[in-house]
Amino acid sequence: MQLIKIDKTLYRSRLNRVIVACIAILAISSLAISQTLILIFPSQTGSHFHWNLLGVVVSAIGLVMTLIKLKTHPKIREVAYVWDLKQALNLIYRKNRKLVAAAKLGNPDAMLALQFSYEGSRQLWQLDDNTITMSSLNEAQAQLDEWVREYNVQLDITHYHSASLKAF
Known part of the structure; x- marks a missing residue:
């Protein structure tokens, strides 16, 4: 997965539309299905x-x-991108402890995965206006930057692939 630039206002607008549509569809279709089943198969006890x-x-x-x-679909491209980004970040988060340990020892794949995670998290948190924990992210980024200098590693997140996580 590659990080792409997302227009925040367009993303929020489309996310709100998707949420409202999902709620409406879920409510209407569940009522329609259950009422149809109740009509076809009525219960003598009254419990449905x-x-x-x-x-x-x-x-x-x-x-x-x-x-x-x-x-x-182009109308939900931004929402789908954020959905995919959250899944990619979750994969990294599950291996975070091992990635940090490997990065501390100079593993470039671990550093690349962490860099992708930090940049993706930063983008995600800015899109969702969740800047409360940004300081902890900045601290983690500073630690990673120190390891990158120490081991003289070049990080280009366009080369990140989730398959590299299998090594950890």
Whole structure:
């Protein structure tokens, strides 16, 4: 995955539209499915919990499948990019302890993964206006920069690939 520049206002606008659309689709479709099932299979006891639950589950599965299919649509490109970025950062986060230990010993792949993580996190936090923890990110970046100078490593995040994480 490569980091790309995202227009914050466009991203927020499209994210809000996707969220509202998902909520509306989930609510309408789950009600429609559960009410149809209740109409077809009425309960003598008056409890329709299982039909309501089935309506929500089927609607959620349908919504997820629809979002996956629409992921390449230009109108949600920014939202899909952030979704993919969060998944890529999560993969790195799971191996963070091992990556930091390897970077401390001079491993260039570990340093590259950490650099991608820091730049991706910075972009993500700025898009979501989550700048509260930016100081801890800056401290981690300063430590990485020190290791980069110490081991004379050149980091170009365009060369980062998630497959390199398998070594850690």
